[in-house]
Amino acid sequence: MARMPSAERRRQLTEAAIRAMARDGVARTTTRSIAAEAGVSLSVFHYCFDSKQELVESVITTITDHYVGIVKEALKPRASLEETVRAGFQAYWDHVRAHPDEHMLTYELTQYALRQPGFEHLARRQYELYGELYTDIIEQLSKTMGFQLAIPVPALARYLAAMTDGLTLNYLVLGDEDAWTDILDTVTAHIAGLVSA
Amino acid sequence: MARMPSAERRRQLTEAAIRAMARDGVARTTTRSIAAEAGVSLSVFHYCFDSKQELVESVITTITDHYVGIVKEALKPRASLEETVRAGFQAYWDHVRAHPDEHMLTYELTQYALRQPGFEHLARRQYELYGELYTDIIEQLSKTMGFQLAIPVPALARYLAAMTDGLTLNYLVLGDEDAWTDILDTVTAHIAGLVSA
DNA sequence: AAGGGTCCGGGACAGTTGACCTGATGAGCG
């Protein structure tokens, strides 16, 4: 094995853990399978992390930040508001279809965190970041395109975050891509309707 | 312990498993803890179920049917459509607030089923039933109150199911009951707007 | 070149879990 500083090894183990968890599920992912996925011995794992929980904490914060980056990336201002919203949803949706396991993992980790004593704050952080993410998007678009909202920004942000979350989970369970054109259209129209240009 | 036929004992063990899983989480629930919760010896468990998986299957179908019953119960026709929708959501929401663990369990079981080889169909069945549930509700209300829909019934049903699911999960993670008045109002208004009286 | 901190490997350990078995006891039904 190539030697590398602990910090980098930690990052490598975190990435390996995400791959292993996305593939096998959180419950089936052991310290041994993570070490194997990273191509290092089990001892290295405990050299870099004091415990498995410490790694899971790293995994949760990493994948949450990653998720936020995905959504932020998806939304770029376009000609009309409706077009912007539609394209943003489409870009997000394309990512979900391309990496379903990774998105499924976010749900698993949420529940793992909620059940693990002392980890509840990580689950809350995850969903608070989702809310803040949509708050930022709304305010950014509001400045760029200029519109008034029918409801308070935090309420809209939370609604959008929750709805996107529910739609994603529903898709991950049921699949059936064709069914989503109508639904995304409905959502887009709704959002566009909530603002008055 | 009182003697009872195997079938009834199975039901009792299933209920005990739901309580134990809702309290401790699916991952921490062992055959021993379920037997203890039901107040029987571990032998009885294996007398009634060939394996733990057989019990989990029973748990998933039971809790899914239970959930469907809850939502069906929540929706009773009222004076106006908007009032009906609002009251239905409120009744459902009251149940979520009263039994958060039970609802959380439905999410855990979905993921358990998706990860357990041979159990994927149970997760799909769960979400298909959600879709059918809302389809029934829409058609029932459509007959009772008489209205036309702006989008296909299956699409609306799936959208409602997914949105409710997402809102519930968001609430279970973040809590903060006060924030939901605005959101439920928005949802209600949206649904009412999707139909033309 | 020598030393020491950093990193890595193999192996061992203790605890838990699901599954299974045995043998015995009781309750209720035909």
Added chain:
DNA sequence: CGCTCATCAGGTCAACTGTCCCGGACCCTT
């Protein structure tokens, strides 16, 4: 009164998991 079904206590077993220890290899500094 049978005999079957249901229950129980107790223990065994193999597999797996997180954690830890010890020895050795590597690399940078002095």
